[in-house]
Amino acid sequence: MRYFPVFLDLESKTCLVVGAGPVGRRKISTLIKSCAGTIIVIDPGAKNHPLLEDESIQLVNRPFKPGDVDGCHLVFACTSDHEINQQVTRACRRKNIWCNTATDPDQGDLVLPAVLERGDLILAVSTCGASPALSARIKKELASRYGPEYASLTTLMSRVRKHVLPMGLPQEKNQRIFHAILDSNAAELLKKGDRQGLHRLLQSLLPSGAHNHIQEMIHALF
Ligand SMILES: C[C@@]1(CC(=O)O)c2cc3[nH]c(cc4nc(cc5[nH]c(cc(n2)[C@H]1CCC(=O)O)[C@@](C)(CC(=O)O)[C@@H]5CCC(=O)O)C(CC(=O)O)=C4CCC(=O)O)c(CCC(=O)O)c3CC(=O)O
Ligand SMILES: NC(=O)C1=CN([C@@H]2O[C@H](COP(=O)(O)OP(=O)(O)OC[C@H]3O[C@@H](n4cnc5c(N)ncnc54)[C@H](O)[C@@H]3O)[C@@H](O)[C@H]2O)C=CC1
Structure with a gap:
């Protein structure tokens, strides 16, 4: 495998995006959604884009300087100028900072x-x-x-798990319960908005000790 797949927790981390064209803005949008701490954006020509008005953004309207990477945990080089993106990756390499580059992937440390x-x-x-x-x-x-109902299914599975694991059943029994729900038509019921159907389904698949939590498990899923 050429790259190591991973999901990063960027809360309270400082990220830098150099170049806020369409490609840089895609990175900024994902950073905002994943609750990164501070997001510094450097671009001499950044226009008044709604994305850049987010409170987590510090916009710097001038060209990149190598010292800009200081104190950053993760950097994205997103200009369309290979030479500038290389300056960014070199500055990061000197300081052991993780860097992604939009133009020359092989020179960066990660791809999105x-x-x-x-x-x-x-x-x-x-x-x-x-x-x-x-x-x-x-x-x-x-x-x-995998439609939007899978967001609800994921929430449901997490709640089921939260109630079933503390019951102290053998691991294979837990596994059987979780897989039985996933083998059922739970996703379809969520998609159709069939609250009662889902309630009945969970009653038939969950151990009786978890039945009094079913309301809580399906709360606000519809
Ligand atoms: C290596 C990587 C570096 C990185 O950015 O991390 C990289 C590099 C480059 N992309 C280029 C082109 C395009 N990139 C897209 C779209 C996306 N590119 C993304 C990631 C990555 N792009 C990383 C590897 C990901 C992987 O291997 O899968 C996505 C998945 C995520 C994101 O950007 O957020 C996002 C999908 C968003 C979505 O729909 O969800 C399209 C769009 C399309 O099809 O519409 C095109 C045109 C079609 C084409 O060229 O294929 C070029 C050449 C530019 C040129 O021609 O000058 C380079 C440079 C090079 O390859 O040298
Ligand atoms: N990784 C990916 O997903 C993709 C990568 N690409 C590559 O990414 C590059 C960037 O794409 P776009 O956003 O469409 O380009 P763009 O040209 O629209 O935006 C680049 C931005 O970088 C800024 N910039 C220029 N010099 C700078 C400097 N010295 N310091 C800071 N900012 C500077 C510009 O003002 C501009 O806003 C393209 O050249 C292309 O090769 C293209 C498509 C997808």
Whole structure:
């Protein structure tokens, strides 16, 4: 495997995006959504884009200088100028800072996947730089297979787990319960908005000790 797949917790981390064109803005948008701490954006020509008005953004309207990477945990070089992106990656390398580059992936430390977000279910597709168009295509296919009901299914499964694990059943029994829900039509019931159907389904699949938590498990899923 050319790259190590991972999900980063960026809360309270400082991230820098150099270049706020369409490509840089895609990175900024994901950073805002994943609650990164401070997001510094450097671009001499950054226009008044609504994205850049987010309170987590510190916009710097001038060209990049190597010292800009100081104190950053993660840096994105997103200008369309290879030489500038190389200056960014070199500055990061000198300071051991993780760097992504939009123009010369091999010179950076990480590449970004195409991301489908369904609440806490995140489907990320990468071709390790081989074909971003293929990643985007597969993401689109996944979006039609895994609709918005999968955000609710993920919440439901997390709540079921939270109630079932403390019951102290053998691990195989827990596994059987979780897989039985996933093998059922739970996703379809969520999609159809069939609250009573889901309640009945959980009653038939969960151990009786968890039955008094079913209301709580399905709360606000519809
Ligand atoms: C290596 C990587 C570096 C990185 O940015 O981390 C990189 C590099 C490059 N992309 C280029 C082109 C395109 N990139 C896209 C789209 C996306 N590119 C993304 C990631 C990555 N792009 C990383 C590898 C990901 C992987 O391997 O899967 C996505 C998944 C995520 C994101 O950017 O947030 C996002 C999908 C968003 C979505 O739909 O979800 C399209 C769009 C399309 O099809 O519409 C095109 C045109 C079609 C094509 O060229 O395929 C070029 C050539 C530019 C030129 O021609 O000058 C380079 C440079 C090079 O390859 O040298
Ligand atoms: N990784 C990816 O997903 C993709 C990467 N690309 C590559 O990414 C590059 C950037 O794409 P776009 O955003 O469309 O380009 P763009 O040209 O629209 O935006 C680049 C931004 O960088 C800024 N910039 C220029 N010099 C700078 C400096 N010295 N310091 C700070 N900012 C500076 C510009 O003002 C501009 O706003 C393209 O050249 C392309 O090769 C293209 C498509 C997808």
